[in-house]
Amino acid sequence: MRNLRGRWFEDVGLPLDEPTSALAHRLAPHVERVLDWDAAVRLIQDPRTLQAWEEERAVEAALKARGEALLGHEGLHARLSRVVDAGLDLFFRAAERATRRAGLDDPYLVRVVAGAASQAAFDDALARATDADDHPFVQKYRLFERGRWVLGKIARTLYIF
């Protein structure tokens, strides 16, 4: 299992450095940086992000089926549970720190941010459980590790905070 070490949300809003930008461009031809928390929240409330969301869930379901075929239901879920357990507190604290740094005191937003990190960690673990080490879920998770929040995709543009 991958250690959950990273710069969780520490670089949100900052310009993208070269390796981060390169990583983001592996997920979509166009990458747009979101500049502040208000814009980030507006984007994830935009129904146009739903199509990419649903596409990812379909990929997730296919990976789950493959993972269960490879490791068995219990084997896969034990592996995924370890990631979920490890992130429970970690992502919440990181989200709390990041929002407080921006002067925000919003228990909803903290949970939204923590939920996004948990989901990315879960999907990364799922992809790696099926030996798909170069899977887009793995790339996406690396962006979270680098302190970013991958907000979503609209058409061919990836929005990253």
Added chain:
Amino acid sequence: MSTATLQVKTAQELAAQPDEYREAVSKIIISHAINELYGSRVFDEPAIALAPTPYWKWLTCRLAMEEYGHHLRFFELGREIGIPEEKMLPEKTSKRPLSIFEHPLESWIDFCTIKLLGDLAEIVQIEDLLKCTYLPLRNAARMTMPEERFHAKFGEDAALELIKTDEGKERLQDAIDRIFPTLPAFFGRADSKNNRLFRKWGIKERTNEAMRADYIERCRVLVEERLGLKLPPVPDA
């Protein structure tokens, strides 16, 4: 020893307590471990797909994880005192789930209603453990409470948003009419042997009936006074 002064501080101290006390502690831990996991699987996880935007989907992911985290907290507590794992996992126990967990989640509004009223039921249950004589269980209750309160507040905020329109009001009332009647049973039978045991040993303070009455009154205040809707009649036990 009088339960007024009884305080069991650790799993090691628990091992030296009478069988009846250990059994009572085990029963309540098993019940919370199972119900928290059921709740997370039956309501929170499926609600992610029903949530309207990624904002609400990620929020729901986190709520599911918090409910799962509560399960984990009680599960670890159970493991510490030697409860076999299979007794604390819904898929491995033959214990029938509570009726609320058989309620199919049909919509995002259903989920908000479950948070509004279902998590309030959970709060009432947890409140009774805050003075529990088994201190690790009291601590688990104390740690669980802020998150349960947030979940119920999420339900209340969502409901307050919904009642801003006539259509929203109507849909919320419909969800309350379907969901509320399944909830009072969550508090168990009036003549429950387990509850007698819990009170005897200072694990719980109130009878099932007293907790149920408190819960129903709090639902009435919430639904009728705060939201201006109607709480359906309480079904006969």
